[in-house]
Amino acid sequence: MGEELSRRKFIKGSVLFGAAAATTAAMATTVGATLTSCAPRGANDNSGGTNGNDRVATMQFASGDLSYVVHEADIIVVGGGMSGLNATRVANDNGASVILVDKGPVGHSGNSGVLWGQSFVSAENNKDDGVSIANFFAIDCMGIMNQEQARNVGRAHVESRPRIVIEQSGNLFQRDDDNKVVGNDVEGMAATHNALYKQSAQMLTKRGIPIYSNMMMLDILLDDKGNSAGIVAISLADGSAHVFRGKKTILCTGGYHWATGKTGGSPESTGEGHYALLKRGYAFKDMEFPQYDFCGIHPFGYRPDKEQDQIELAVTFPVNGEIHKRMLNKDGVSYTLGFFDDPSKQDLSAFQGALIATAKEFYQNKATSGDGSNNGIYFNLKGLQDEPNSQSYPSYKGLMRFSTKNLNYNYPDNLECLVNEYSSAGVPAQNPQTCEHEIPGLYPIFVALSAGSSTWNWGQSYLAAKDASAKVAEEASLPAFSPDDVQSALLHAYDYLQRDVKDGEGIRSTEVHRRIQRAFYKGQDFMKSEDGMKTMLAELERIQKEDLPKMVCKDKSLNFNRDWKMAMEIDSMLYCSLATVHAAMARKESRSPFFRSDYPKMDNTNFLCYLWVSVNKNGVWNVEKGDVVDTVLPRSEIMRLLDDSDPKYDISVPNKSV
């Protein structure tokens, strides 16, 4: 037996991990030294321990005040959710060397890690060169969709065949009562359920691709001509500093919805990808559009009105398929059916229709108020276990079974659920064919509007990786980054650890984090108004001016320091929140999923357009209108199909009773 057993056997966790031995006091000077003694890999590391790809050069030490390790590859993928894993796989398939970097443990992080059996909408059976997909998105996103991009997503699906790839890589999609996979197949869009992403993570690990888990990107890096050169990052596991240098960078950092404070999504989603572009003055569209879902607030659901550090939720009910009929208002009345009563007008998905119907209930003060925030509804769970095993029902049944068993909890007939943001929208201008940004060599893969789904992620990440890997084959040398940029990003990050708490003066980063969230969910509630948004803006500006200079970390460790992580997330949360509120104040209408009590009507004449929000060097925010890219479904046709004089879209008009 010997050492091995006593090491393993020790139940109470006295096992030592021989990694970083740097103490906080010596931090600034020993960071470099720390690195030589430990492999620069994240702790819950899912990399399988090999560096595999021998075209990747790692472990060069650069000069400078703070030491950091430089890792090189053709392509750097930042973010290991569905998008990042797909981009990594495609780049690797195409022969490019690629490194994957993620803030959490790959396979378990981001929104993809939250999901358990998500509905995957695939367009691989599409037969009309992406036209029907573009049409679908154009209408389902209430007109505000870059149709050229949507069409290319459809083409990407046909080319890459996501469902086949997902199942072949070990996943097992849901089989319905008729033993078949496909839930529905409307115009070449097939919704398939139970797609998981852990298999993709295993598969990439198996391929030997270098994966750096628990590695947080601080900023992107550019060369002197303004081309993308890679990223600078900090290991959350041991505090070490790293540069990932590549010819192309694919930014798959997900959303910024953790800032919303009322989310069923991931705490990793704090928007560093968005921030890197926002702070350089690039404009984003769709920032004002939330991405909603409904989460059970009991038995252990979240309470945004309480001084709780984080939020908890029970089961999520993505309103796909016909589950919307189980949504009830505070009086126990089912209210969505009236919305869908006219077959000739059922051009909206169940999801969008259910949201508009819900907004109408809220407008009439028919929301439940169990948590004090007056923005809940009930889900009628009676007989849910007897529903057919199609659509998402098996997932709901499964989740309920798991929480019943694990928590000894029995669900009530009517479960109170809160509207919450499962994801966030917001995209910069990018090439519709390749997803490349104005910064050459940079590919941001974020979500546009209500396309906040795997459909979009898969298509976009495929297009980006395909383009990037074709280009790197032609390029001989790696771009040079500026060591000064690296130094300033690192100094900014390490400074948080060194700041002193003066009695009664410092504000802990966890608290600043929460203040941003609180401002956000109050100002950007399901039902918005000018007053609420003004309050939100004022509070965000106050936090920026007064709280940020006083922000401190109570925890000073370099190892898994939550305070430090939160401090490093603050700038991006703040910028994303500010961009959101500026765009939201400018949209003076209600266009699902964006609802205002002071402007309950949809207004195509003035607002069937993008709102581009940006900030200049002096911190002044600007919002500009932009024309919708309507290359497939012309604007006039959108105005006809989404007729803003139809009371259906006016949330001040009550739902029809059935």
Add this chain to the structure above:
Amino acid sequence: MANTYKITITHYDSSVDLEPYTKTYEIPDDPDFAPMTALKALHWINRYHEPVAYDYNCRRGTCGRCAIMIDDEPRLACMFTLTGNHSFAPLSGFPVIRDLVVNKQEAYAKFVVSNHTIKTLAPDGVLKQIESEFWREKLYPLNACRECMCCYAGCQALNIFNKWGRFAGPGAMQEIYLRHIDGQDRSNRLEQAVFSGVFECVQCGNCTQYCPSLISCSENIKEMMDEAERAGMKPQGKASNYWPLL
């Protein structure tokens, strides 16, 4: 305010501490937060007492990141309702990085080498039919394993009989089992199970007991053992001789 809970946490920071130590915290049983889960308790302690390192993502039992030892049993913190005073410690059998955060790499590597994701299905591009009930009752839970490592922390073959070097462990065995029964994979997964040490399992049943995904882990392993034995694949001699090593 009614009662309080006393939570004892094992702390250890490899960058400053020589030895782990425990500390006990009191948290209120506030009806506004009821029922208090272990994860909520951690948020509370981190916020109102002092910093604790712990990991989580989903808050609803799906990401598999919050597994810790609660009263010496592996549990998902977000899926555990407090009932009184409890002790929280890092997942047993894994090297500790800090406090409740452990390095899961060795166990994860076993999932990866199970070749679960290399399905030797003929690439004919068709998603095959699977009998609905079979999918629901057998395959769905297996598919939904979240790599939480609770079964590894509780496994006697690994931790009492020290078979880390010879046994893929309960979780990776479920992946082999899934490929074995899914009716699509064309490799000999039973043979793989034998070479991955299926006969090292001592059938203690802990994996089934602790699996939050309700996977019948030990039963599935037993099924493969029996099948392999019937096929004459059970190794003779050493591999089946267990000697408690302590």
